[in-house]
Amino acid sequence: MQPVTTTDHVSANYRYIAAYNEVNARIGQRQHALSLYITLIVGLIAALVASKQIEESNTLLIEWLVYGFSIASVCLVLLNYKYEQTLTNLRQYLAELERLNNTSLELPSYNTETRWTVNANKARRFHDFACAVLVGACNVIALGVFYKVYPEQFKPSSCVIWVTSIVAIGSVAALLSMTRFSHKPKWKKI
Numbered sequence: 167m168q169p170v171t172t173t174d175h176v177s178a179n180y181r182y183i184a185a186y187n188e189v190n191a192r193i194g195q196r197q198h199a200l201s202l203y204i205t206l207i208v209g210l211i212a213a214l215v216a217s218k219q220i221e222e223s224n225t226l227l228i229e230w231l232v233y234g235f236s237i238a239s240v241c242l243v244l245l246n247y248k249y250e251q252t253l254t255n256l257r258q259y260l261a262e263l264e265r266l267n268n269t270s271l272e273l274p275s276y277n278t279e280t281r282w283t284v285n286a287n288k289a290r291r292f293h294d295f296a297c298a299v300l301v302g303a304c305n306v307i308a309l310g311v312f313y314k315v316y317p318e319q320f321k322p323s324s325c326v327i328w329v330t331s332i333v334a335i336g337s338v339a340a341l342l343s344m345t346r347f348s349h350k351p352k353w354k355k356i
Contacts, residue, residue: 182263189256196249200297203242207304210234211311218315228316229326235308236333239301243340246297250347257283257349278351287348298341305334 214231261277276282309330313320320327 178263178266182260185256185260185263189253189260192249192252192256196246196253196293199242199245199249200293200300203238203297204300204304206238207235207308210238211308214308214311215315228312228319229324232308232312232326232330235305236330239305239333239337242297242301243337246294246341246344247347250344254347254349258352261349261351277349280351283349283351287345287350290348291345294341294344298338301337301341302334305330
Protein backbone atom coordinates (compact mmCIF):
# COMPACT_ATOMS: atom_id res chain seq x y z
CA MET A 167 0.00 0.00 0.00
CA GLN A 168 1.29 3.46 -0.92
CA PRO A 169 1.68 6.21 1.63
CA VAL A 170 -1.17 8.71 1.80
CA THR A 171 1.10 11.62 0.80
CA THR A 172 1.85 10.10 -2.61
CA THR A 173 -0.38 11.50 -5.32
CA ASP A 174 -1.50 9.31 -8.15
CA HIS A 175 -0.57 10.77 -11.55
CA VAL A 176 -1.73 9.42 -14.86
CA SER A 177 1.30 8.86 -17.06
CA ALA A 178 1.78 10.77 -20.29
CA ASN A 179 1.35 7.56 -22.30
CA TYR A 180 -2.15 7.00 -20.97
CA ARG A 181 -3.05 10.63 -21.56
CA TYR A 182 -1.75 10.39 -25.11
CA ILE A 183 -3.75 7.25 -25.81
CA ALA A 184 -6.90 8.81 -24.35
CA ALA A 185 -6.46 12.00 -26.38
CA TYR A 186 -5.79 10.05 -29.57
CA ASN A 187 -8.91 7.97 -29.00
CA GLU A 188 -10.81 11.25 -28.68
CA VAL A 189 -9.30 12.43 -31.99
CA ASN A 190 -10.52 9.26 -33.70
CA ALA A 191 -13.98 9.68 -32.17
CA ARG A 192 -14.22 13.29 -33.40
CA ILE A 193 -13.15 12.29 -36.91
CA GLY A 194 -15.90 9.67 -36.89
CA GLN A 195 -18.42 12.24 -35.67
CA ARG A 196 -17.41 14.59 -38.45
CA GLN A 197 -18.11 11.85 -40.98
CA HIS A 198 -21.48 11.20 -39.34
CA ALA A 199 -22.36 14.89 -39.65
CA LEU A 200 -21.85 14.58 -43.41
CA SER A 201 -24.10 11.50 -43.50
CA LEU A 202 -26.74 13.37 -41.48
CA TYR A 203 -26.58 16.27 -43.95
CA ILE A 204 -27.13 13.98 -46.94
CA THR A 205 -30.03 12.27 -45.14
CA LEU A 206 -31.66 15.64 -44.39
CA ILE A 207 -31.27 16.81 -47.97
CA VAL A 208 -32.73 13.62 -49.44
CA GLY A 209 -35.63 13.87 -46.98
CA LEU A 210 -36.26 17.52 -47.86
CA ILE A 211 -36.22 16.78 -51.59
CA ALA A 212 -38.63 13.88 -51.07
CA ALA A 213 -40.91 16.14 -49.00
CA LEU A 214 -40.73 18.83 -51.68
CA VAL A 215 -41.78 16.41 -54.41
CA ALA A 216 -44.40 14.64 -52.27
CA SER A 217 -45.95 17.91 -51.12
CA LYS A 218 -47.17 18.56 -54.66
CA GLN A 219 -49.48 15.56 -54.31
CA ILE A 220 -51.12 16.74 -51.06
CA GLU A 221 -51.10 20.49 -51.53
CA GLU A 222 -54.40 22.26 -51.07
CA SER A 223 -54.73 25.74 -52.43
CA ASN A 224 -53.25 28.40 -50.13
CA THR A 225 -52.82 26.01 -47.18
CA LEU A 226 -49.22 24.99 -47.67
CA LEU A 227 -46.40 27.47 -48.02
CA ILE A 228 -43.84 25.36 -49.84
CA GLU A 229 -41.23 28.11 -49.51
CA TRP A 230 -40.82 27.22 -45.84
CA LEU A 231 -39.72 23.75 -46.86
CA VAL A 232 -37.11 25.19 -49.21
CA TYR A 233 -35.58 27.15 -46.30
CA GLY A 234 -34.72 23.75 -44.80
CA PHE A 235 -31.91 23.39 -47.35
CA SER A 236 -30.27 26.57 -46.08
CA ILE A 237 -30.67 25.49 -42.47
CA ALA A 238 -29.11 22.08 -43.20
CA SER A 239 -26.17 23.76 -45.01
CA VAL A 240 -25.49 26.15 -42.14
CA CYS A 241 -25.69 23.31 -39.63
CA LEU A 242 -23.12 21.30 -41.59
CA VAL A 243 -20.76 24.29 -41.62
CA LEU A 244 -21.18 24.83 -37.88
CA LEU A 245 -20.64 21.16 -37.09
CA ASN A 246 -17.54 21.04 -39.30
CA TYR A 247 -16.19 24.14 -37.56
CA LYS A 248 -16.85 22.59 -34.15
CA TYR A 249 -15.07 19.36 -35.09
CA GLU A 250 -12.16 21.21 -36.68
CA GLN A 251 -11.68 23.29 -33.53
CA THR A 252 -11.91 20.21 -31.31
CA LEU A 253 -9.45 18.28 -33.47
CA THR A 254 -7.03 21.21 -33.50
CA ASN A 255 -7.21 21.51 -29.72
CA LEU A 256 -6.64 17.78 -29.23
CA ARG A 257 -3.72 17.73 -31.67
CA GLN A 258 -2.10 20.67 -29.87
CA TYR A 259 -2.48 18.74 -26.62
CA LEU A 260 -0.92 15.68 -28.26
CA ALA A 261 1.93 17.86 -29.54
CA GLU A 262 2.61 19.04 -25.98
CA LEU A 263 2.73 15.43 -24.79
CA GLU A 264 5.08 14.50 -27.65
CA ARG A 265 7.49 17.21 -26.51
CA LEU A 266 7.72 16.00 -22.89
CA ASN A 267 11.33 15.33 -21.85
CA ASN A 268 12.46 16.40 -25.34
CA THR A 269 11.43 13.03 -26.80
CA SER A 270 10.50 14.79 -30.02
CA LEU A 271 14.23 15.30 -30.59
CA GLU A 272 14.78 11.54 -30.59
CA LEU A 273 11.53 10.14 -31.97
CA PRO A 274 9.37 11.24 -34.91
CA SER A 275 6.48 13.34 -33.63
CA TYR A 276 3.34 13.40 -35.73
CA ASN A 277 1.78 16.48 -34.15
CA THR A 278 4.91 18.60 -33.64
CA GLU A 279 6.74 18.17 -36.94
CA THR A 280 5.65 20.21 -39.92
CA ARG A 281 6.43 17.47 -42.43
CA TRP A 282 3.73 15.26 -40.91
CA THR A 283 1.08 17.83 -40.12
CA VAL A 284 1.23 19.55 -43.51
CA ASN A 285 0.57 16.28 -45.32
CA ALA A 286 -2.16 15.32 -42.85
CA ASN A 287 -3.87 18.70 -43.33
CA LYS A 288 -3.64 18.35 -47.13
CA ALA A 289 -5.34 14.96 -46.93
CA ARG A 290 -8.02 16.27 -44.56
CA ARG A 291 -8.66 19.13 -46.98
CA PHE A 292 -10.48 16.67 -49.26
CA HIS A 293 -13.19 16.35 -46.61
CA ASP A 294 -13.73 20.11 -46.83
CA PHE A 295 -13.83 19.91 -50.65
CA ALA A 296 -16.35 17.07 -50.54
CA CYS A 297 -18.57 19.00 -48.11
CA ALA A 298 -18.37 22.17 -50.21
CA VAL A 299 -19.24 20.31 -53.42
CA LEU A 300 -22.14 18.55 -51.70
CA VAL A 301 -23.55 21.75 -50.23
CA GLY A 302 -23.31 23.55 -53.57
CA ALA A 303 -24.76 20.66 -55.55
CA CYS A 304 -27.55 19.90 -53.06
CA ASN A 305 -28.73 23.50 -53.00
CA VAL A 306 -28.68 23.70 -56.80
CA ILE A 307 -30.63 20.43 -56.98
CA ALA A 308 -33.09 21.74 -54.38
CA LEU A 309 -33.71 24.92 -56.36
CA GLY A 310 -34.03 22.85 -59.55
CA VAL A 311 -36.63 20.58 -57.97
CA PHE A 312 -38.46 23.61 -56.59
CA TYR A 313 -38.50 25.14 -60.08
CA LYS A 314 -39.65 21.91 -61.74
CA VAL A 315 -42.35 21.01 -59.21
CA TYR A 316 -43.59 24.54 -58.42
CA PRO A 317 -42.86 26.68 -61.51
CA GLU A 318 -45.64 29.12 -60.60
CA GLN A 319 -44.02 29.85 -57.20
CA PHE A 320 -40.44 29.95 -58.47
CA LYS A 321 -39.77 33.62 -59.10
CA PRO A 322 -36.20 34.95 -59.39
CA SER A 323 -37.19 37.90 -57.20
CA SER A 324 -38.51 35.55 -54.48
CA CYS A 325 -36.90 35.87 -51.06
CA VAL A 326 -36.57 32.09 -50.71
CA ILE A 327 -34.48 31.89 -53.90
CA TRP A 328 -32.15 34.66 -52.76
CA VAL A 329 -31.78 33.36 -49.22
CA THR A 330 -31.12 29.80 -50.38
CA SER A 331 -28.58 30.97 -52.97
CA ILE A 332 -26.72 33.35 -50.64
CA VAL A 333 -26.61 30.85 -47.78
CA ALA A 334 -25.38 28.13 -50.16
CA ILE A 335 -22.58 30.36 -51.50
CA GLY A 336 -21.65 31.43 -47.97
CA SER A 337 -21.65 27.83 -46.75
CA VAL A 338 -19.44 26.69 -49.63
CA ALA A 339 -17.01 29.56 -48.94
CA ALA A 340 -16.94 28.74 -45.22
CA LEU A 341 -16.27 25.07 -45.88
CA LEU A 342 -13.46 25.88 -48.30
CA SER A 343 -11.83 28.18 -45.73
CA MET A 344 -12.04 25.63 -42.92
CA THR A 345 -8.36 24.66 -43.30
CA ARG A 346 -7.18 27.85 -41.71
CA PHE A 347 -8.41 26.37 -38.43
CA SER A 348 -6.38 23.15 -38.85
CA HIS A 349 -3.62 22.22 -36.45
CA LYS A 350 -0.28 23.82 -37.21
CA PRO A 351 2.74 22.83 -35.15
CA LYS A 352 4.22 25.58 -33.02
CA TRP A 353 7.61 23.95 -32.90
CA LYS A 354 10.15 22.69 -35.39
CA LYS A 355 12.35 19.71 -34.85
CA ILE A 356 15.94 20.81 -34.41
